[in-house]
Amino acid sequence: PSSHTDCLEAHRECATDPRCVALYRGLELCAADAAVSPLAEQAASECLERQDALLARHPSLLACKCQRGFRKEEQCLRIYWSVRLLPGEDELEVSPYYDTLVDTRMASLVAASSFMQLDGENQCLKAAQDCGLYEKCGSLRSEYVLACTKRMTGTNRCNQHKCHRALRRFLERVPEEYSLGVLFCPCTSTLCGERRRKTIVPSCSYQDMEGLQPNCLHQQSFCRRDDLCRSRLADFLNNCQPSHLTASGCLKDSAGLCLRAYAGLIGTIMTPNYISNNSAEVSLWCNCEGSGNQWQDCQRLQRLFTHNSCLRNSISWMGSPDSLPQDITQPPAPRPSPLVQED
Amino acid sequence: LYFPQNEYTETVYVGQPVGTPILQVHAMLDSDSERPHFYLCWLSSLRRPPYSSWFQLDIYTGVLSLNKTLEESDFALLYHTSRYVKKLILHAMVLPELTHRSKCANRNAPRIMLDFVNTTLPQCAQTDMKELCFPHRDTSNPHVRENRFPGALRQLRRLTRLNVCPNYTISYHVESDTPAPFAVNDNTTELVVTAPLDREESECYRLVLVCTVRQETIITREDIPLDVFVNDEDDNAPYVNGTDTADIVISFNRTKGGSFGSLFVFDRDLTPIYPIDQSHNKYVGTLLNSDPWIKETFDIKDTFSEKKASHGGIRETVHDYQLVLKRNLYVTENRTLYLDYLVNDTTYPGLEGTVMLHFNVTILPVPIRFANITHIFTLTRRASVYAQVGRVCVDHCLQIDGFGVTYRLEVPDKNVSADLLSCYAAISITQSSEGVWGLLYVNDSEALRRSDCQDLQYVVVAQEEHTQLEASTQIHVVLDGEASKAAQGGQQLQSCAEKRWRGDCESARGLGATTGRCQWRQGTQKAISEDYSTCSPDLRTCPDSVCDAVESKDMTICPQDCTKEPVIGGHERGLSGSGIKACHGTCYCFSEKCFCEIDPVEEVLCD
């Protein structure tokens, strides 16, 4: 049971108190102004005062969280971030999502899939076959591939917005043993690696026509102006935070949470992907050229994907049974392949 | 005043007593008179974490220490999914004067991240030398502003381990391969920068921090690398390396958006793409010519990029200035002009922050003429309507961009008889899609077959769309083969593409068939391939993945190139999304609906 209220619920409570409604309304205006251009010092402190007054009356608005992939997710996230006006760096690393429901199913996912045998068989082809035969996975996969490969009429471009939406729908609606199975299948050949790399249709989901990479900080600043993207980024920073003090290398000590948070970024402005077909290394599609004095901050953002022990361990666990650490919960039997399932 | 480091990390343990020093934050001076005053601060007064009162920051030294002894209960108090370690986040600010405010002065106040671990501090025996000497993973590298005052930028001693091994003596010094203005203050064990830095000289100093531990007779040496970055300031003026003048000739290519010439301006400072407002090293350019024609016609495009300087590999900025056409130029435009463009580095404090660039532009008129050759085309009288005869275009037509040329056919001798005049209806001309060629095709196949219609001489007139300038040339269409007595009547021509078998195909009279008969292409591949079997009016132009101007007059001429309808069977669409580039087996079409099928089925009936 989650110890958090849902932000929609917290907002409904606030709606019963006219004073809270007025304060919240004021905060929304502050958030709207801040989205256009940085608030002046005076305006910022007035907004922060208003924020303090609101949270004093309705602390549940500060403690509330949201459910990923839920129908009203974006509405919930708007409330979550409106209340955190002008968030500091650390608030941008706290996840807006509940993660409690996850542990049991996630652990089983990581464990189950890690019983895949690595006998040279193309595991990503196998994961694709399993998906193709599980009706919901097959149809939602066709949906995102169609959205991401279709050209906009009269142009050579794809509709990236539709592609992102379809990718998110696939990752949120399809059971994770299938969706994360096609994302994190282990590879021992370049053919398998190329299939894994192209699974999220890079030519549309993040690459641009001329192949020009944005600056990573620039990309992050665009992401942080979109409630969904900054939530998924915060979720990733939170759940894939490395730590030298835990066996998994993850501060939250759960490979499953990190994988899900990483997958949550797919279909946003900061869509990460494998960098080649012969390694499991992943990165953002950006570089640090033109970072000026913030070159090191840019490097650090890049390295959260390229040199993150927690993320690397979590990805590699998806396929190598021997390096499976003592996960918190014991793994159930492996996922039955639909090929043997009775119709 | 500024913080050279925006993130500090350390680990704290249950049982550490009140007063224990944890780490020391440092600020560097922007002016000699400043005196730093350090405070812990909070982003919002209400959202203070429960552990805010456990720590205190010394106003003058910046040393962070425990305000209480850390207990097991403190650990349990904190909500966090991980059961081993809780992450505490504090913020520090530095002001030149004393203050009582607790709200952070600005949003990106440096962060102090403490891993609070649910065990006691490791004793001397359990602490390896590296742990004793240095924090576990100090991710944040110092950034020192160039042209500033010397000063301490980091405490090297690991304060939390001060008394863990009392009978050890620990000292530090700094080494580096290249000369670096850094030293260690032996009394305070602080790393100090000893002279103002110049980023254009070195933007990163790769130091090695060496920790020497003496325990009676045993001396142990531990070292870790430390990169100190130098932050840039706009302290360099723009300069031109090479020419500041571009000589440009505009002739055939005179299209809107076309760019010409390239002049490079260098700046040893950095130009950040991010943050977006680009307040650092901001360049503004001004076209000094007042002539309105120039302002309406030309623009200067500035694209900057970062490059590594040849000496030292230091990052610097290169601006590439190009002349851009804001509109198409008429073919008759014929002038020479001199453009002066003032480049100004607005954020450079010095006087010489500007550079002047010169674009000498010569615009040549483009003659509309045909090459001096006679065009002879041979055509069989059996050709079907829409059969392609050939194509013509004005001189240099492949280089033309920015203006269009239309073509029309004229009868050379206007007072021929009405009958003879009707012969000339046999051939027509149309514009190719990219507006360069004139495509000749059969417009009236009946006229071709009439015996009284002998060889046809036409005049092709090319006209430029804006200026109406014209040019003309003679073409000669030689009619080959027997004139047939019986008129074909309005015999309904089918699309060649409907034929699925070689026999049907080669015996059919199809639309656009140059020889009068459709032509069969036999594919060889079993899989989806570009070399698919199909029936075509003319294998030279169909299928060729281009739905040309004649084929697009009627989709059934060459649906293989032109269809926009869904294709049934394994296939690959053409580049523009229409037509069939590759097909599985045989491609055949009913009007625009095409199939790709291995051995297309005979008539199979409803059961």
Add this chain to the structure above:
Amino acid sequence: GKGKNKHPKQSSRDCRVEKREMKVRDLGLGFDSDEIVLFKFCVGSCQSSRTNYDLALKTLLENGSLPRRTARKVSNHPCCRPDRYEPVSFMDAQTTWRTIQSLSAASCMCMG
């Protein structure tokens, strides 16, 4: 150009309406009347209306992996059927007016 195809010529074998004069008595519906009606029905090929589904289904049928009983009840191309019906009225032998609904095909189309 002259001789240009306005409408793609429908091949004579494609799905179309055909007519037959039939005695009401011979309709096999049990009505007792000597009147003759013009019975319109659909006939012709629907090959040109097939989709990828039909090509795949054809392959499935050909590779014999479907049991015969199933294979017989599968249609691997659209079928030529009426998309609009017409009623037919007549007077039977007892001089009573009768109407048979949806007897004749008003127009035909490749369906499915």
Add this chain to the structure above:
Amino acid sequence: GKGKNKHPKQSSRDCRVEKREMKVRDLGLGFDSDEIVLFKFCVGSCQSSRTNYDLALKTLLENGSLPRRTARKVSNHPCCRPDRYEPVSFMDAQTTWRTIQSLSAASCMCMG
């Protein structure tokens, strides 16, 4: 009234969707891929959807008055066909994404 069938109980032989696992390579469309897709197709009888037209047509076929060539191209009952299709996407052996439009039957119906 109580117990009235909103939907007449479908007999297992009636028009319905069936599924078959098929390798893309075996669909017969020329795609080179080892992926497997769930191919859904329509099978079953449409006897229960016949109209007067079908009865009259059956009689016409039986009385032999139609030439064999025509008789072979007539359908005397609605056909069990997809009324909605689904696309299927897969990655081919060159790791290129492909989509086959209208490959699988989303749902089936007696058409015509």
